[in-house]
Amino acid sequence: MGGAKEAQGWERIHRLAQALEGLTRAVGRLAGWLALALVAVILFDVMMRRWFVVGSTRLQELEWHLHGALFLLAMGYGYTRGAHVRIEVLHDRLSPRTQAAVELAGLLLLLLPFLGALIWFGWDYLVLSFSMDEASPSPTGLPHRWIIKGVMLFGFVLLGLAALARI
Numbered sequence: 001m002g003g004a005k006e007a008q009g010w011e012r013i014h015r016l017a018q019a020l021e022g023l024t025r026a027v028g029r030l031a032g033w034l035a036l037a038l039v040a041v042i043l044f045d046v047m048m049r050r051w052f053v054v055g056s057t058r059l060q061e062l063e064w065h066l067h068g069a070l071f072l073l074a075m076g077y078g079y080t081r082g083a084h085v086r087i088e089v090l091h092d093r094l095s096p097r098t099q100a101a102v103e104l105a106g107l108l109l110l111l112l113p114f115l116g117a118l119i120w121f122g123w124d125y126l127v128l129s130f131s132m133d134e135a136s137p138s139p140t141g142l143p144h145r146w147i148i149k150g151v152m153l154f155g156f157v158l159l160g161l162a163a164l165a166r167i
Contacts (some may be wrong), residue, residue, distance in 0.1 A: 020165035021080045024158050028077020031070050038066040057140040065148045072155025076162035107163050115160040122153045 045059040078084055091099060129146040136142050
């Protein structure tokens with residue numbers, strides 16, 4: 001009887017992990033579409049500068065924001081796909097069991113505590129930005145800087161969920 005309940009518990013955990021990975025995959029795929037928007041904005045900016053000699057601080061800042069959002073929202077997806085940074089020369093020489101132990105130690109001792117600190121302090125950073133309706137320091141820059149700060153925080157949360165799903 002205890003074995004059946006334990007098996008059900010592991011099945012629930014497995015389904016939760018699959019759901020978390022599915023969420024990070026879905027957001028990562030959507031973030032991939034930001035690359036098209038980024039290319040379009042960059043092309044427009046280059047054409048305006050080259051042919052019409054018109055520069056735009058807003059366009060440049062939008063490029064930075066789109067690039068940041070693309071990277072931040074795709075981190076969790078990249079982690080679930082095994083595209084994160086590791087030292088392959090060493091990693092490939094280890095047995096699968098040792099690889100798993102190193103991965104788990106890295107998650108528990110490095111990644112999750114680091115993400116916890118980023119999320120903890122990032123929340124205050126976001127709230128302060130929102131409460132003062134922070135904008136670009138440039139008079140012609142983008143307003144509502146809290147949006148990209150919210151995307152940043154969401155990206156860290158997604159990476160944390162992806163890491164938890166891998167445990």
